[in-house]
Structures are given as structure tokens and as C-alpha cells.
Amino acid sequence: MDTKRVVFVGVGGQGNLLASRLLGEAALSQGIQTVVSEIHGMAQRGGIVESAVLMGEVSSPIVSNGEADVLVGFEPVETLRALGKCNQETLVITNTHPLPPFTVSVGQGTYPPVDEMLDLIQTKIRRVIALDGDAMAAEVGNPLSLNMVMLGALIGSGSIPITAEVMKKTIEQSTKKAFLESNLKAFDLGYESAQSQ
Amino acid sequence: MHKLLTDSPGKEMLLLGNEAIARGALEAGLSFATCYPGTPSSEIPEQFFRISQETDLYFEYSTNEKVALEVGAGAAVSGLRTMVTMKHVGLNVAADPLMTLAYSGVKAGMVIVTADDPYLFSSQNEQDNRYYARLSGLPMLEPTNTQEMKDITKMAFDLSEQLELPVLLRTTTRLNHVRGKVVLGELQPIRTKGEFRRNPFHFVAIPAVSRKLHKLLLEKYDQAARKAESWPTNQIIGNGPWGIVTNGVSFNYVSDAISDLGIQDKVTILKLGFSWPLPKGLIKQFLDQVDKVLVVEELEPINENDFRAVAEELGITKLIKGKGVGELSRLFEYDPGMVRRAIAQYFEVPYEPPKPVDLSGIPELPARPPNLCPGCPHRATYYAVKEVYGEDAIHPTDIGCYTLGVLPPISMADYLICMGSSVSSSCGFSQATDKKVVSFIGDSTFFHSGITGLVNAVHNNHKFTLVILDNGTTAMTGHQPHPGVDTTPMGVQRTQIDLEQVVRGCGVKDVHVVKPFKLKKTMEAVKAAMEYDGISVIISKELCPLFARATGQARKAKPFYVNLDKCKNHRDCINKIACPAMYLEGEQVMINQNLCIGCAVCAQICPENAILPSK
Numbered sequence: 001m002d003t004k005r006v007v008f009v010g011v012g013g014q015g016n017l018l019a020s021r022l023l024g025e026a027a028l029s030q031g032i033q034t035v036v037s038e039i040h041g042m043a044q045r046g047g048i049v050e051s052a053v054l055m056g057e058v059s060s061p062i063v064s065n066g067e068a069d070v071l072v073g074f075e076p077v078e079t080l081r082a083l084g085k086c087n088q089e090t091l092v093i094t095n096t097h098p099l100p101p102f103t104v105s106v107g108q109g110t111y112p113p114v115d116e117m118l119d120l121i122q123t124k125i126r127r128v129i130a131l132d133g134d135a136m137a138a139e140v141g142n143p144l145s146l147n148m149v150m151l152g153a154l155i156g157s158g159s160i161p162i163t164a165e166v167m168k169k170t171i172e173q174s175t176k177k178a179f180l181e182s183n184l185k186a187f188d189l190g191y192e193s194a195q196s197q
Numbered sequence: 198m199h200k201l202l203t204d205s206p207g208k209e210m211l212l213l214g215n216e217a218i219a220r221g222a223l224e225a226g227l228s229f230a231t232c233y234p235g236t237p238s239s240e241i242p243e244q245f246f247r248i249s250q251e252t253d254l255y256f257e258y259s260t261n262e263k264v265a266l267e268v269g270a271g272a273a274v275s276g277l278r279t280m281v282t283m284k285h286v287g288l289n290v291a292a293d294p295l296m297t298l299a300y301s302g303v304k305a306g307m308v309i310v311t312a313d314d315p316y317l318f319s320s321q322n323e324q325d326n327r328y329y330a331r332l333s334g335l336p337m338l339e340p341t342n343t344q345e346m347k348d349i350t351k352m353a354f355d356l357s358e359q360l361e362l363p364v365l366l367r368t369t370t371r372l373n374h375v376r377g378k379v380v381l382g383e384l385q386p387i388r389t390k391g392e393f394r395r396n397p398f399h400f401v402a403i404p405a406v407s408r409k410l411h412k413l414l415l416e417k418y419d420q421a422a423r424k425a426e427s428w429p430t431n432q433i434i435g436n437g438p439w440g441i442v443t444n445g446v447s448f449n450y451v452s453d454a455i456s457d458l459g460i461q462d463k464v465t466i467l468k469l470g471f472s473w474p475l476p477k478g479l480i481k482q483f484l485d486q487v488d489k490v491l492v493v494e495e496l497e498p499i500n501e502n503d504f505r506a507v508a509e510e511l512g513i514t515k516l517i518k519g520k521g522v523g524e525l526s527r528l529f530e531y532d533p534g535m536v537r538r539a540i541a542q543y544f545e546v547p548y549e550p551p552k553p554v555d556l557s558g559i560p561e562l563p564a565r566p567p568n569l570c571p572g573c574p575h576r577a578t579y580y581a582v583k584e585v586y587g588e589d590a591i592h593p594t595d596i597g598c599y600t601l602g603v604l605p606p607i608s609m610a611d612y613l614i615c616m617g618s619s620v621s622s623s624c625g626f627s628q629a630t631d632k633k634v635v636s637f638i639g640d641s642t643f644f645h646s647g648i649t650g651l652v653n654a655v656h657n658n659h660k661f662t663l664v665i666l667d668n669g670t671t672a673m674t675g676h677q678p679h680p681g682v683d684t685t686p687m688g689v690q691r692t693q694i695d696l697e698q699v700v701r702g703c704g705v706k707d708v709h710v711v712k713p714f715k716l717k718k719t720m721e722a723v724k725a726a727m728e729y730d731g732i733s734v735i736i737s738k739e740l741c742p743l744f745a746r747a748t749g750q751a752r753k754a755k756p757f758y759v760n761l762d763k764c765k766n767h768r769d770c771i772n773k774i775a776c777p778a779m780y781l782e783g784e785q786v787m788i789n790q791n792l793c794i795g796c797a798v799c800a801q802i803c804p805e806n807a808i809l810p811s812k
Contacts, residue, residue: 011565012567021211021376024211024376025211028209028211028378033378034211034377034378035342035343035375035376035377036211036375036376036377037371037374037375037376038213038374038375038376039318039374045567045568045569045570045598045601046565046567046568046570046777047565047566047567047568048565057456058453059342059449059452059453060446060449060450060453060532060533061371061375061377061446061449062371062532062533063532063533064532064533064534064535065532065534065553066534066550066551066552066553066554067533067534067551077562077563077565078565080559080562081562083554083556083559084553084554084556085553086553086554087551087552087553087554088552088554090554100563100780101563101564101565101566102568102775102777102779102780103563103564103565103566104563104781105771105775105779105780105781105786106605106606106771106772106775108563108564108605109561109562109563109564110563111563112560112562116560120558120559123558124554124555125554
């Protein structure tokens with residue numbers, strides 16, 4: 001298979017480390033060589049959390065600037081901030097729901113309008129999938145399922161060789177029973193949204 | 198059952214590098230493990246902590262790295278296979294025992310994990326601990342991926358036992374925090390007791406003994422060098438004329454680069470998995486078959502300089518370069534693109550790198566620095582100290598979550614070099630300046646290396662206030678216990694040492710124990726400390742809210758809200774304490790009900806009493 005380099009960015013608490021780990025588990029169970037890299041330590045402190053999943057004939061655990069095949073952004077400003085990882089052909093999948101950093105509240109910066117950020121990304125990137133992941137997570141009654149929505153969108157985009165069936169099975173194996181139904185629903189909403197874009 | 202106790206040889210698992218090290222140790226019959234936690238090493242002892250609750254494995258969080266190494270030394274000379282883990286700067290703390298432990302050696306296998314942190318993701322420096330192998334004379338192993346982290350760890354125990362020397366296992370963040378496929382091997386039984394055979398003229402490092410031991414170390418060093426020649430991860434790969442020497446995670450960047458560039462048939466890689474002592478025979482074989490050499494190693498040009506020296510010794514004249522080729526530098530970490538460009542440039546391979554998107558037109562984005570959590574008691578303590586001392590005091594600080602107090606609006610961190618430096622540097626600041634000095638240290642860091650500084654402060658009559666931020670855990674690295682922690686909620690029984698008694702035992706007369714969420718009383722204590730002519734200690738005691746939640750000790754308080762009829766938008770709440778539960782809706786300060794834990798600090802500082810508990 002071709003090498004696929006997927007970069008995840010988000011904010012501490014959004015669950016992107018779990019998403020990248022589950023994607024790695026799914027790849028392994030499909031017999032695809034995979035490495036997952038994570039930056040720990042900031043997750044509980046509201047900082048930026050970045051992870052990467054590399055699949056195929058590749059052993060490097062990280063993705064250089066301009067070399068991501070897919071960028072999955074859990075928060076629009078963080079998607080834009082990580083755009084340096086992309087080239088024109090990178091698929092960008094982004095949540096549109098803003099999570100302004102605290103610096104904005106104390107007047108140390110302004111949060112750009114989401115529409116303008118999306119327009120800007122679309123001028124630079126050929127294919128962009130944008131979805132309100134938080135709304136979908138709310139719809140299934142589990143605000144913490146944003147990461148499942150984003151995984152659904154990633155699989156739904158058809159950009160990586162992991163099937164929805166394998167991904168959902170991996171989610172099943174790692175989710176507490178109480179959240180399983182909502183997690184799978186969240187995955188489906190993200191999947192369908194990406195398929196329709 | 199802990200997943201690393203899965204007894205299915207041949208099974209494939211996706212493991213974090215640190216989990217792979219722990220598994221490798223268990224496959225080697227690890228019986229004894231100690232550590233002081235530190236990123237990026239912390240997930241290794243985290244596994245041992247849990248596994249020790251299910252098996253006979255002895256594990257302890259030791260007071261600091263020096264203690265951890267000495268505790269481990271006692272076990273390893275008594276015949277128990279032992280692992281001691283720490284971050285790179287931790288080995289500075291443990292360097293004293295390390296240097297002489299290298300002389301007297303061990304009986305059972307002992308592996309010391311040193312986790313380096315290129316790019317300083319979570320550290321105060323990016324020192325290259327490969328120098329410690331050179332300094333101590335101990336063998337160093339450097340795995341390159343998750344599978345090797347398990348396999349090499351297991352082999353390291355055998356190597357250590359054969360040489361009767363501790364072995365240094367060096368990793369970097371990009372190995373510790375990478376998940377990859379690991380094929381499990383067989384678990385080995387854990388031994389609970391060993392036997393110490395007295396031999397004072399070997400184990401008591403007096404000068405007459407150590408003169409013999411130094412000679413012994415050099416003999417073992419030669420043995421180690423011979424083993425390095427045939428070590429399975431010291432490999433010559435390929436037979437082309439272009440030589441590339443590499444180690445650790447960089448091996449992956451090199452491998453990917455030569456396949457991306459399609460130059461497999463032109464390149465010979467020398468992979469150094471057993472990187473000290475140098476396998477000079479293997480290096481000669483490598484140098485003989487290549488025309489010129491590129492050394493791809495993160496941080497210091499250690500292999501680069503060593504290879505030049507070996508080449509000179511062998512009378513081989515070939516171009517050997519590393520730092521300075523392309524973007525290869527001594528700073529930060531490498532990445533695949535950087536290594537690909539450097540290889541293409543050095544060997545003159547035509548290559549068009551992918552074009553990153555043009556980032557012009559992107560507006561300035563708001564920064565998102567990490568922040569103290571909602572309801573973090575440190576925020577309250579900082580507020581109270583600033584209200585009393587104003588902006589003018591000098592604030593030496595220390596290593597922990599509270600170091601985030603460097604950021605506005607708290608801005609109360611002026612000096613930090615290493616664990617424990619808050620206390621000792623305060624002695625210097627208070628003597629050398631006319632400023633008031635209030636320093637901050639966490640409870641775990643205080644036990645790690647604050648006590649000696651405090652004894653010094655008392656003995657030498659220094660005058661400052663030390664605030665011990667006692668949140669009942671080692672929060673920064675993931676809530677490990679320390680000597681001052683009540684470990685019962687964590688499921689283990691360890692003796693809790695009373696911090697206040699320790700402080701008084703150090704000779705401090707002016708000691709205040711406060712609950713930081715009670716701002717008025719806390720400020721009164723700070724004021725009393727400020728007026729005291731001598732050394733004062735304020736112990737600010739409140740559980741880390743994340744730890745409290747994880748261990749079922751969370752406050753049962755309601756979140757607060759802003760009463761819009763009362764709020765006059767002074768914004769003291771946002772401007773002075775900056776809790777991340779607060780946000781602006783238009784111009785109105787609001788409180789996120791899901792994030793607020795009801796610490797009531799903002800409610801106490803609101804001049805209009807507009808912040809109230811939710812019904």
C-alpha cells in the first residue's frame with residue numbers, strides 16, 4: 001500500500017490521542033504496518049495536543065512540514081495553526097466548532113471568525129471536509145464523543161485503507177459499555193458527513 | 198490483569214515505547230524496579246506500579262533519582278534483576294552513585310533507563326546523555342523502535358549480568374511516546390529475594406579498593422567493546438559507497454529517506470544499537486567499504502567526533518560529516534524531511550522536496566499555552582502571595598505544574614534551573630539583593646531535593662519565604678505518590694511523612710499551614726511570613742483537583758456563575774486569576790459550568806460579590 005501520514009491536532013481534553021491510538025490499533029488488526037506518535041503532558045492543561053499515525057512502508061514516527069496526507073483538526077484555529085504540515089494535495093478534515101483559548105478572554109489575541117478561517121484553508125488546500133463535530137457529539141448525547149465523530153469523518157473520507165467495520169470493532173473493544181452506543185452513533189454521523197462532502 | 202502480563206508469546210500488541218520497555222524487563226525476569234518519574238520516562242514506572250499490585254514485582258517511587266539508583270544498586274548486588282528509570286536530567290541527580298556503581302558493579306542484571314528529550318518537549322534542557330556512557334564507562338544501548346525497545350531491554354539484562362555492570366538504556370521522547378507493533382515473548386518468573394555475599398574489599402569504595410575497581414572497570418569495558426562488535430542491533434546494512442552512521446529514532450528517518458530517494462543500492466548504513474563502547478572492528482569494516490560518511494544523530498556530534506578519531510587511529514582518511522550538513526544541527530529533534538534533504542544534499546542526489554502550503558495570509562492566531570487547570574489550588578496561592586507582596590518580590594520557582602505560574606496574568610516565576618533550585622537560589626537572592634524573596638516549590642519536588650536547601654537556609658540565617666504548594670501528589674508527571682502522600686486511595690500502603698514535621702525538623706520556626714481556597718486566611722499567613730525576620734515556610738495544602746477526581750476524593754462543590762445583575766465588569770476575576778473556566782461572551786465574563794469545580798476563589802475576589810454558587 002501507499003504510505004499514509006495522518007496528523008491529528010486538537011486541544012487537551014478533546015480526545016485526539018485516543019483517536020490516534022484507536023486508528024493505530026485498527027491498522028494493526030488489518031495487518032497494516034503502523035506507528036503512532038504522541039506528545040504527552042499537555043492534555044490536561046488546555047494546551048495543544050498533536051499526534052500522528054503513519055501507515056504502510058514507513059518507520060519514521062513523525063510527519064515533517066508539508067508531508068501530511070491527511071490533517072484531522074479537532075478545533076478550527078488548531079487546524080489552521082497546523083496547516084504547515086500540509087501540501088496542496090493534503091486532505092484537511094476539520095471540526096468547525098471553536099474552542100477559544102483563554103488568551104482570547106484576557107485580551108491577548110483575537111479569535112478569527114470560523115467562516116474566514118475555512119475560506120482561507122479552502123484557498124490553499126484542494127480538498128477540505130468541514131463538519132460541526134461538537135453538534136454531532138451533542139446530537140448523540142455524549143459531548144465527549146467528538147473524537148469518534150472525527151474518526152468517522154476520517155474513515156468516511158476514504159483517504160486511508162481502514163474500513164469502517166474494522167474501525168468500529170476497534171472502538172467497541174476499547175469503549176466502556178455505557179458509551180458504546182453513543183460512540184458508534186457519533187462515528188456514523190462523522191462518517192456520513194464526510195461521505196456527503 | 199495488566200495487559201503487559203499477557204502470557205501469550207507470539208501475540209502482537211500495539212504498545213507505547215515505554216510499555217515495550219516494561220514488557221521487555223518482565224520478559225527478562227525483572228524483580229525489582231525503582232524510579233523518580235519524569236517525562237518522557239514516566240509511563241515505564243506507571244506500568245510497574247500497577248503490575249506490582251498484581252504480582253511479586255517490587256516497585257517503588259523513590260524520593261529522587263539518586264535514591265532510586267542506590268535502592269536499585271542494593272537489590273542488584275543482592276542478585277535481583279533491577280530496573281531504574283529516569284528522565285535525562287534525573288541522571289544528573291543520580292550521577293554520583295552512577296560513577297562509583299560502575300566500579301563495583303552488580304551481580305544480577307541492572308538496567309538504567311535514561312530518557313532524553315530533544316526539543317525540550319517537557320524539560321529544562323536537552324543535554325545528550327550519551328556522554329554519561331563515556332563519563333562512567335558503562336555500556337549504552339540505543340533502541341530504534343518499539344519492538345527493539347522490548348527486545349533490547351530484555352537483552353540488556355543478560356548483558357549486564359555477563360559484564361557485572363549496570364547497562365544504560367538510552368531513549369528519546371520520540372521512542373518513549375511512540376506506539377508500534379510489538380511481538381510478545383515469554384514472561385519470566387519474578388524472584389522476591391536474593392542474597393548478598395559480603396565482600397567489603399570489593400563493595401566498599403575506599404581508595405585502596407577503588408584503585409583495583411577502576412582497573413576492573415577498564416577490563417569490563419574491553420569485554421563490552423568485544424560484545425558490541427557482534428551485538429545484533431549493531432548492523433551494517435547495504436553495501437553501497439555512501440556511508441551513513443545513525444542511532445536511535447534517526448535510524449528510521451534514514452531508512453525512510455533512502456527508500457524515498459531510491460538510493461538503497463548506493464548506501465551503506467551503520468546502525469549503532471550498542472553505541473558505547475564503540476565497536477571499532479565493525480566501524481573499520483564500514484569505513485573500508487564506503488567513500489564518504491554522513492553521521493545522522495540528534496543533539497551532540499558524538500558519533501561524528503568519535504568516528505573521526507577512530508578513522509584517524511586506523512589511518513583511514515575519508516570525509517566524515519554530520520552537524521552542519523543541510524539543516525542537521527545540535528539543536529532540537531530531527532524529522533524525516535530534514536534528514537531526507539540532508540542526505541540528498543550530501544550525496545548530491547537530485548531531489549525536489551514536497552512543497553508545504555503557502556502560509557501567507559493566515560492571520561495571527563491566538564496563542565494556546567498550557568494553563569493551570571480550573572480549580573487548581575496553585576492559582577489561589579499565587580493570588581494570595583501577590584496581593585500581599587505586590588509585584589516587587591523575587592520569585593524563584595521550581596519544577597512542576599506550578600511552573601506555569603510564569604505565564605500572565607500570574608507572572609510569578611523569576612528563576613529556575615533544576616529540581617530544588619527554588620529553595621537554594623532563594624538563599625543567594627535574599628543575601629545578594631535587598632528585595633523580598635518568596636519562592637515556590639511543590640510537595641514532591643520538596644522531598645526530591647528541597648530539604649537540603651531548606652536546612653542550608655536555616656543554618657546560614659537566610660531570610661525569605663518558601664511556599665510549599667502541597668497538592669498531595671506528583672501532578673505534573675501523572676499523579677505519582679511521593680513520601681508526603683496518603684497512598685491509601687491509590688491502593689497501596691506506604692508510610693505518609695508529615696510535611697510540616699519535616700519543615701519544623703529542618704529548624705524552621707515560622708511555619709504556616711493554610712488552605713489556599715480560604716483566601717483571607719491565606720493572605721494573613723503570607724503577611725505574617727513577610728513580617729517575620731528569618732526563614733518562613735507556608736505550606737499551602739489542597740489536593741490537585743485532577744488527582745482528587747481520579748481517586749474519588751473530589752470536592753462536592755457546586756459550580757459558580759456570574760450574576761449578570763450584579764457584575765459591573767471589573768474583570769478582577771479574569772485579569773488576576775485567569776481560570777480557564779471563565780470566558781467572555783461579548784464583553785461579559787461568564788463561567789463554564791462544566792469546567793468550574795466550585796473552588797470559590799473568584800467569588801472571594803469579586804468586588805461586587807457577583808459570582809455565586811449555582812443552585
